[in-house]
Amino acid sequence: MAEVNPFSLSGTQYSQHWPSLISPDYWLNQGFIFATGQPKSAWRWNPGTTFLSTQRGVLSGVVIYLAMVFGGQIIMKKVPKPIRLKRITQAHNLLLTIISGFLLLAFMEQCLPAWRDKGFFYTICGSESWTQSMEVIYYLNYLTKWLEFVDTALLVLKKKKLEFLHYYHHSLTMVLCFEELLGRVSVAWIICSINLLVHVIMYYYYFLASCGKRVWWKEIVTTLQIVQFVVDLGLCYFCLYTHITFHAVVPLPSIGADCRGTRLAAYYGCVLLSSYLLLFVQFFIKTYIKGEKGGHLGFRAMNYDDLKSKKVAEKVEKTE
Template sequence: MVDQSQLVFPVYLYDYFAKGYEAASGIPAASFTYIRGVTPLSTNLEAFSLMVVYLTIIFGGQWVMKNFKPIRANLLFQVHNFFLTIVSLGLLLLFVEQVYPMYRDHGLLFTICSDDAWTQKLELLYYLNYLTKYYELVDTVFLVLRKKKLEFLHYYHHSLTMILCFTQLNGRTSVSYVPITLNLLVHVFMYYYYWRASCGVRIWWKKYLTLLQITQFIIDLGFVYFCTYTYFAATYYQFLPNMGACAGTESSALFGCLLLSSYLLLFLQFFGKTYTKPAPAVKKVQ
């Protein structure tokens, strides 16, 4: 039983989530343990094979759809986006409920660097968030069916975010909650936008959604660069100022830094191309 004074929200949401999880899986939430090679989708072969399947389906689908008219599937599209809005919001609240008490009691450094910040409850939430990345690949299927242009940024981001979550889950990086919660916040607004737009509602803040995504990556990089730096400084270069080692494997930390950096650059490029109009040419006076 959770102490009422320690509650983040009026009720302890995880209790309700745990009941739903057990009803759906037949396994108590408290018994979940992520074991590489045992837990579904926990091996390199599974993750990378499904990424190849995804790319094959979307590009093969584009080739097939050349001979057909666009398929709107509007109702399915609406249900898909509404479902992801609710799932993203639910996971976001569950993460906040688990992380905030650690931050309140032990401070920010503990939450992003301590091995003890990787709890069993958070591990289950990390795993479920990872699984949602596979379902989110359906976004691209709708684009293919509607014969929309597939931007490199779209399929690069979708396929590799799945791999990013996979590597951080295996690497047990405590700082994972930062990019995950920010990503979930963005997805609440993003899938809400797509849901309402597909219902015929005119949404005026699409530009600001992209700005929110860019802000997300800037904050992400501030945290992951810090954690990676202090880990390597404390481990190999003790003469450098540092805050001690951080939880997680070196490969997962470096991959996270590189991939999130590429996301920021690509989203900045997309924003410039989409929302920045070139200055009108000035006519020379003869």
């Protein structure tokens, strides 16, 4: 029976912590009921059964994605003019802005009460902090990484130059989210949350740019991406060290507690995020400090042809 008062918490699911009107958990539950006829609590992540839950499927996705990048560029060289899908680009950017914001709020609804009641360490390392409700959000976040492949397809059609950072980041982040699901890495919630916050800002910037708006805070997005990886790495290395020292045969300085998650997922996350930090710092120096012509925001082309103005053209001429 529907709640009479949408601001009341009476009669809500065990995983709902906010009033129904503003609760991502409530709306996710309604979505599951509408799509499957069952509540969200009935869903389970089953590797090998759940959609896109096999290592073969993930590897195939990466291969197909890279084939799209390089094969698409070869094909588009033979096409006289770029294919500009302005409306689709706008819709894609706006959709990812909304999805990222919704999933960020979903993480906050689940994690902030746990942080308040049991402490921050519990949320990033506790064995019971990986709940079914959290797993649903992790899985949806993982699916968005497949959706972000559309970014690349749109750029290929526009004949935009793709930097190594672009397809490296897109393909391997999808793999990272998959490994976090397999490894049940508790600290992943804060890594995902920071990433979603950055994506809300970033995709909203792309949406404004695709609508012809000139935005002054483009450099801030790249700066936030770098800060994101610094924070991520600090947490990842802390959790990995905590896990290793807890299980070490030789006594090492330790806090005396374990951190949930497999070592494979932890090693992969630490190595990958370290490489991201180096590549984004390199990009920042090349684009904003050295001021190389043709630089683009983060890992995606920043300007669209239809946004070029006389002022921008004059600036380009000076750099040549």
